[in-house]
Amino acid sequence: MTRTYSLAYLSSHRCTPAEAIGVAAKTGYSFVGLRLWPNAAGAPQQHLLGQPAALRETLAAQADTGVGVFDLEIIRIGEQFDPHTWDALYDAGAALKAKAILVAGDDTNEARLTDHYARLCEVMKPFGMTADLEFMPWTAVKDANAALRIVQGAGSPANAGILVDALHVGRSTTTLEDIRALPRELLHYAQICDAQAGLNFTTEQMVHTARCERLLPGDGTIDVQGLFDALPADLPVSVEVVNFGREANTSVLNWAAECLAKSRPFVER
Known part of the structure; x- marks a missing residue:
């Protein structure tokens, strides 16, 4: 079955939003993912919020190419949480017709995290996007x-979701049976990459791999094939492979094309 592919932010982190859309159009992707909100204060991001010219340029690129925006990053739910902090992100998502916002959970008080996630879903409801909670072994x-427990504890809102990233499956206690048990209605897309699998990495090592040194599918020891066999066959795939060393020797265009070419054999069947 052919898949819908999205060029994730980390695969095109050298691009502006409009440039990422152009790269996606030239290399066979139907969508892009954009990081319009950094994952930490001062961390890398794509600048569009509060910049009307950048938004107009991105919308024009969408109109010219037909490439859509699949997901936006990132909302982090900590101990102190106000969902209206991200109002500008919701507005941009609605303008770009994005489908999802990626959510990370950092609050180790699971009851409070669950309540805050439910509130986020409620606030996001008018904007037409899902709130996809990504499990990551160094987060709460x-x-x-854990992701399923939180979403169900929040009442499984209609716009709730769980994001499955191959890297985090390969480096957490998640099993393929756990993946098969996820309700289909909570799965909106999955992220593909590879790395060395295992449970003995430090937090620093896991974060470094996730943000700087992922491998192309097939180049590591994660059971990428088993994972995508366990996921629904029609699930959109976000190709998320960042590798600063490899990328230094190739163009964004060639990197995006190689990432897609290496991903296809694992998900098309």
Whole structure:
């Protein structure tokens, strides 16, 4: 089955939003993912919020190419949480017709995190996007079971979602049975990459791999094939491969094309 592919932010982090859309159009992707809000204060991002000219340029690129915006990054739910902090992100998502916002959970008080997630879903409801909670082993949502517990504890809102990233499956206690047990209605897309699998990495090592040194599918030891066999066959795929060393020797265009070419054999069947 052919898939819908999105060029993730980390695969095109050298691009502005409009440039990423152009690269996606030239290399076979139907969508892009954009990081319009950094994952930490001062961390890398694509600048569009509060910049009307950048938004107009991005909308024009969409109109010219037909490439859509799939997901936006990132909302982090900490101990202190006000969902209206991200009002500008919701507005941009609505303008770009984005489908999802990626959410990370950092609050180790699971009851409070669950309440805040439910509130986020409520606030996002008018904007037409899902709130996709990504489990990551160094966060408070460490595996697929934790993500499911939080979403169900929040009442499984209609715009709730769980994001499955191959890297975090390979480095958490998540099993393929856990993936198969995720309700289909909570799955909106999945992220593909590879790395060395295992449970003995430090937080610093896991974060470094995630943000700087992922591998192309097939170049590591994560069971990428098993994962995508366990996921729904029609699930859109976000190709998320960042590798600063490899990228230094190739153009963004060639990197995006190689990432897609290496991903296809694992998800098309």
